[in-house]
Amino acid sequence: MNDLQQTLDQLRAALGDSAVITGAAINQRHYSDWTGYAPACPAAVLLPRTTEQVADALRICNAAGQPVVPQGGMTGLAGGAVPRATDIALSLERMRGIEEIDAAAATVSVWAGTTLQEIQQAAVEAGFLFPLDLGARGSCQIGGNIATNAGGNAVIRYGMTRDLVLGLEVVLADGRVLNLLNKMIKNNCGYDLKQCFIGSEGTLGVITRAILKLAPLPGETTTVLCALPDYASAVSFLRRVQRSAGTPQAYELMWQDFFRLGVSWLENPVPPMSDEHPLYVLFESAGPRELLEQTLEAAIEGGEVVDAIMASSHTQARALWKIREATGEFPLRMTPLNFDVSLPIGQIGDFAELCRQRLDQRWPGNHSVYFGHIGDSNLHLTVDCRSLPQPAPILEIEELVYTAVGEMGGSVSAEHGIGLLKREFLHHSVSAQARQAMQQLKDSFDPKGILNPGKIL
Template sequence: MNDLQQTLDQLRTALGATAVLTGAAISQRHYSDWTGHAPACPAALLLPSSTQQVADALRICNAAGQSVVPQGGMTGLAGGAVPRETDIALSLERLRGIEEIDSAAATVSVWAGTTLQEIQQAALDAGFLFPLDLGARGSCQIGGNIATNAGGNAVIRYGMTRDLVLGLEVVLADGRVLNLLNKMIKNNCGYDLKQCFIGSEGTLGVITRAILKLAPLPGETTTLLCALPDYASAVSLLRRLQRSAGTPQAYELMWQDFFRLGVSWLENPVPPMSDEHPLYVLFESAGPREVLEQTLEAALEAGEVIDAVLASSHTQARALWKIREATGEFPLRMTPLNFDVSLPIGQIGEFAELCRQRLELRWPGNHSVYFGHIGDSNLHLTVDCNSLPQPAPILEIEELVYTAVGELGGSVSAEHGIGLLKREFLHHSVDDQARQAMQQLKDCYDPRGILNPGKILG
C-alpha cells in the first residue's frame, strides 16, 4: 500500500467514506477556477462537514506531508484554488449556513462555505446590508472571499472584505483550531492574528467560520452617468461628490473604448449619450437628490462634466448599469486577458495611457479596454487576445503591464489575489525583504508546506 492510499484510508476513517472522493467521483468544477488555468483532477477531494473534520483532515495530511488545496466556490481569477494531480483538494461547501444575526452588535456569524448571496439575503431579511458584492455572488463562498480579501463595486464606501471581518475560526496545517471569533469593533488584545489569514489564499490556514460586520440599509439611491473631458475631472468630480453628498455607493469609470463596447453589446445598442467623450463615470449615491442635482450643476459649470443622464427610474438605472456589466460577456465575445491592478488614484490616468501606448507600439492594432473602481484605486484592463498574433504572447503582455505598474508604485493585484497567475510578477510590488518576511510567516504557520503549495510565494 502506497503512502497516498494509507493517507486516504485514514481520511475515510476520520471523515467517512462519502466525504473522501477520488477519480471520476470528483466533479470537474474542482479541477480549476474561473480562469480555466491548468485544470487537473486532484488525487482526492475532501468534503468535511464540521470544523473538527477539517482539523482531523489537516492533521492527517500534515503528518503524511500530503499537500492540501483549500477550495471555495471556485470563482477565483488568479488560479489560487487550482490543484495539481498530486494534491488533495479540501472543499468547504458542506460547512454552510447562517449561525446567527446579532442585531444589537450588527453582525452575522456564518460558516465558510456559505455563498455571498445567502449572506446578503439573510442580512436584508434582518433589516441590514452586507455590503460586499461581486458578480459571482451566487457561487462564491465567504471563506474564499475572505481568503482572497475580495473587493467589488462597493469598496469605495465600505472597504475591502478585510474591513468587514470582525472574527474568524481558522484551522492550522497541523490541525490546531484558532478561535479568533469576536463581535467587537474595539478589541486591542495583542496581535490581530485574523489579519494574517485574510488575503492569504489558504496558504497559512483554512478558514471555517467568520463573524462579519453589517451596515444599515442605505436610503433610496440615485444613479447617474456622466461624460468627462479627462481623467483629472473624474477625480475632481469624486471629491466634489464626497464633500456635498457623501461617499457614493459605487463610482465606476469607463474609458471610451469600454463604453462603446458595452453599448454595442446591449439588446438595444443605442448609447444614452454621445459616445465621443474620452471618459464616462457611472455612480450611485444615497445623498438627497436635490443635493446631487446641485452638485451636478456645479460640476457642469466647472467643466468637470460635459454631459449627464440622471436615472429617473429603477429600470433606467439598471439599463445604465448594463453597460458597465459588459464584463460578464468578455469570456463569450472575446479571448480576454484580464488585469486587476491598483495604483495611487492620481496616477491611474497616466498608467492607462502608458499601457495603451506601449501595447500599441509592440502590437499595433491590438484591442484593449480600460475600466475600474478608481475611487478605491483599482483599474481593470482587458486585452482581447483575438486581436494579437497567434499564439497570443501572454507572458510578454503581462510583463509589459506589470512592469508599468511597478514603475508607478502600484500593486499587481488589487482585488483578485496572487495565486498561480501573478506569482512571478509579485516582485514588481513587493520587495525582497518583504517577500522574505512573508516566507517566514508561511514557515511559522505551515512548516511542512502542505497548504496550497506553489501559490503566492511559489
C-alpha cells in the same frame, strides 16, 4: 499499499466514506477556477461538515506530508484554488449556513462555505446590508472571499473584505484550531492574528467560520451616468460628490473604448449619450436627489462634467448598469487577458495612457479596454487576445503591464489575489525583504508546506 492510499484510508476513517471523493466521482468544478488555468483532477476531494473534521483532515495530511488545496466556490481569477494531480482538494461547500445575526452588535456569524448571496439575503431580511458584492455572489463562498480579500463595486464606501471581518475561526496545517471569533470593533489584545489569514489564499490556514460586520440598509439610491473631459476631472468630480452628498455606493469609471464596447453589446445598442467623450463615470448615491442635482449643476459649470443622465426609474438605472456589466460577456465575446491592478488614484489616468502607448507600439492594432473602481485605486485592463499575433504573447503582455505597475509604485493585484497567475510578477510590487518575511510567516504557520503549495510564493 502506497502512502497516498494509506492517507486516504485514514481520512475515510476520520471523515466517513461519503466525505472522501476520488477518481471519476470527482466533479470537474474542482479541477480549476473561473480562469480555466491548468485544470487537473486532484488525488481526492474532501467534503468535511464540521471544524473538527477539517482539523482531523489537516492533522492526517500534515503527518503524511500530503499537500492540501483549500477550495471555495471556485470563482477566483488568479489560479489560487487550482490543484495538481498529486494534491488533495479540501472543499468547504458542506460547511454552510448562517449561525446568528446579532442585531445589537450588527454582526452576522457564518460558516465558510456559505455563499455571498445567502449572507446578503439574510442581512436584508434582518434589516441590514452586508456590503460586499461581486458578480459571482450566487456561487462564491465567504471563506474564499475572505481568503482572497475580495473587493467589488462598493469598496469605495465600505472597504475591502478585510474591513468587514471582525472574527475568524481558522484551522492550521497541523490541525490546531484558532478561535479568533470576535464581535467587537475595539479589541486590542496584542497581534491581530486574523489579519494573517485574510488575503492569504489558504496558504497559512483554512478559514472555517467568520463573524462579519453589517451596515444599515441605505435609503433610496440614485444612479447617474456622466461624461467627462479627462481623467483629472473624474477625480475632481468624485471629491465634489463626496463633499456634497457623501461617499457614493459605487463610482465606476469607463474609458471611451469600454463604453463603446458595452453599448454595442446591448440588446438595443443605442448610446444613452454621445459616445465621443474620453471618459464616463457611472455612480450610485444615497444622498438626497435634489442635492445630487445641485452637485451636477456645479460640476457642469466647473467643467468637470460635460453631460449627465440621472436615472428616473429602476429600469433606467439597470439599463445604465448593463453597460458597465459588459465584463460578464468578455469570456463569450473575446479571448480576454484580464488585469486587475491598483495605483495611487492620481496616477491611474497616466498609467492607462502609458499602457496603451506601449501596447500599441509593441503590437499595433491590438484591442484593449480600460475601466475601474478608481475611488479605491483600482483599474482593470482587458486585452482581447484575438487582436494579437497567434499564439498570443501572453507572458510578454503581462510583463509589459506589470513592469509599468512597478514603475508607478502600484500593486499587481488590487482585488483578485496572486495565486499562480501573478506569482512570478509579485516582485514588481513587493520587495525582496518583504517576500522573505512572507516566506518566514508561511514557514511558521505551515512548516511542512502542505497548504496550497506554490501559491503566492
